[in-house]
Amino acid sequence: MRGPSEIVITAWARLVRAQRAVMAGIEGELKQAGFPPLSWYDVLLELKRRPDGRLTPRELEQEMLFEQYNLSRLLDRMEAEGLVRRIPYPGDKRRQLIEITEEGRSLQRRIWPVYAAAIEQYVGSKLTEGEVQGLAEALKKLLAADENERARPLAKKLSGTSASDDRVS
Amino acid sequence: MRGPSEIVITAWARLVRAQRAVMAGIEGELKQAGFPPLSWYDVLLELKRRPDGRLTPRELEQEMLFEQYNLSRLLDRMEAEGLVRRIPYPGDKRRQLIEITEEGRSLQRRIWPVYAAAIEQYVGSKLTEGEVQGLAEALKKLLAADENERARPLAKKLSGTSASDDRVS
DNA sequence: GAAATCTCCATGCATTTGCATATAATGCTA
């Protein structure tokens, strides 16, 4: 395996830094508006997208690229706040279904305008349309599964779909 | 402020996911090779780049986009391992200088081949030269300071330089 | 069809992070 070229190293370094900077900014906006961390929003949105508002933890984990134990506890907290509900999975007692509550839907709707504004501020307003296109395209390729990757906890099943309304993260 | 277009939302979502996936992969490679987390490497590299191998915590914080308290404790751990050394800052008793030790330099050198291979695997090998160029360019613009951003803890002074040898993160 | 294996989710414990605040030194202002 060749070593990475300089530009690859630069791109990687900037990917880390940009994600940190933008994430810190956006999380800061949400917090300041009195909202929970972005991961809560991600869960709510994934659930809301489903016609029945339900998903198994396993599915959520793969969508969000979250560690299993991490998600388990995140759901604990969200359930404690009444945003989601754990219900039994018919036909398999190991599994469960996470269902978004009305309160969860309400929170998602209230967060979105703030989140959207932050995305526009930290991402949209900094790039041209073409640059955004190219960025999205390149990142999609980074997300593509790779046979060479060793067995790893995250990033197993990735998809590359687009967004609408408040489809984010 | 307009809301973000769909493609902007997609790009942001993928930025988060790609960074998570790639970071998890690369961190996994390092861990498996018995090395400490990437943040340790970042510190070592920033210090090593300086002619005198020294930097103040404040400077490190800004280079790495790390929280102050977070860096303070990271340096505690690294100092405990003998990788860096805290020395007084001449002329200002509030400050200090963090100096990389010989052991720190050695660790950095040993990590680099593993890290480089991982970068190539998770980033370089997935994109064409042109795509990498475009990605680096777009991310640079995301990192550019923005007057509209509210006073935030991170991301104050950002620069956009390139890489060489083992100049990463 | 029983045992071994695998899948899904939870949890105890250590580490790390986040948040607020402390401590100490410097710089500024009147």
Add this chain to the structure above:
DNA sequence: TAGCATTATATGCAAATGCATGGAGATTTC
């Protein structure tokens, strides 16, 4: 130059994360 604001770093405490493992239930194997 006394008082007050500001800067640099550290730290107590709570929350979140990582890691290893547990335990229950499904699936496979022979």
